[in-house]
Amino acid sequence: MARARSRYAPDRGLTGRMVTTMFLIGLLYVVFVGVLLAALRGSWPIILIITGGLFIAQFWFSDRIAAYGMGAREVTPEQAPELHGTIDRICALADMPKPKVAIAESDVPNAFATGRSEKTALVCATTGLLRRLEPKELEGVLAHEMSHVAHRDVAVMTIASFLGVLAGIITRIALWGGFARSRPGNDPAGILLLLIPLISAVVYAISFLLTRLLSRYRELSADRAAALLTGRPSALASALTKVSGQMARIPTEDLRKAEPYNAFYFMPAFSAKESLGRLFSSHPTLEQRLDQLSRISTDLSR
Numbered sequence: 001m002a003r004a005r006s007r008y009a010p011d012r013g014l015t016g017r018m019v020t021t022m023f024l025i026g027l028l029y030v031v032f033v034g035v036l037l038a039a040l041r042g043s044w045p046i047i048l049i050i051t052g053g054l055f056i057a058q059f060w061f062s063d064r065i066a067a068y069g070m071g072a073r074e075v076t077p078e079q080a081p082e083l084h085g086t087i088d089r090i091c092a093l094a095d096m097p098k099p100k101v102a103i104a105e106s107d108v109p110n111a112f113a114t115g116r117s118e119k120t121a122l123v124c125a126t127t128g129l130l131r132r133l134e135p136k137e138l139e140g141v142l143a144h145e146m147s148h149v150a151h152r153d154v155a156v157m158t159i160a161s162f163l164g165v166l167a168g169i170i171t172r173i174a175l176w177g178g179f180a181r182s183r184p185g186n187d188p189a190g191i192l193l194l195l196i197p198l199i200s201a202v203v204y205a206i207s208f209l210l211t212r213l214l215s216r217y218r219e220l221s222a223d224r225a226a227a228l229l230t231g232r233p234s235a236l237a238s239a240l241t242k243v244s245g246q247m248a249r250i251p252t253e254d255l256r257k258a259e260p261y262n263a264f265y266f267m268p269a270f271s272a273k274e275s276l277g278r279l280f281s282s283h284p285t286l287e288q289r290l291d292q293l294s295r296i297s298t299d300l301s302r
Contacts (some may be wrong), residue, residue, distance in 0.1 A: 008094050013221070022156060043048045067102070067122055083138075087146075099113055117155065129141065137235050151225070216281065237294070247267065
């Protein structure tokens, strides 16, 4: 799913996982809409309009909404020459179009990429990251984010998260609106209406787990691709270690504000410590990422 002319190392494992995730979530989506149509037979045009409209909105505007929510402000080469220069070098190495470049005014040291395609891609670094990292470390982080654009996993994550969002909305409507109040208890449609909140919750849980599994793998894939592209896995490892250590010094209030966007960030605001928490984490552990980079460094030194 990466562009053929990109020099980022292709990742068949990532491609396979993206295809599998999209297939399973698409299947869930079909079942979910089928249940809604069966339960609300007289309202099928409204259901199709709402689900279709939400999907279009999610696909076309979610990246912009996320970038706005994270405070991304597009900057020119004159405003941020070092940041633009680093992006230019990565684009030359990867042989890919230059994305929009942005800065977020936040002391939380982080970076992220959004966009459903290379034409709409945006790469953003926070002021906290720019202030703390050395040039080679920053290059490693930005190469990581650019690999998300090259591999198209940002777009896949955007689409994959749609069903969970829709299921959550339907659950709230069902619970607050009381879909089944006007239906007799022995009516099959009434029974289906009663089951909608439960089915929505199950769909949300499954889609959440699928996207989390994909998210953890894509972060490892981005680390690997960035290390191979730049030839400096040690610089990326240094950036990971530094950013992780600095997170502990950031006020909890600021980390809480960043937490909803963890799936986009280079490093999560909070790292899961317990094994159960890791199941729901959007990122692999720091140890896993450093271990992979160490192996790449050994391979390159040979």
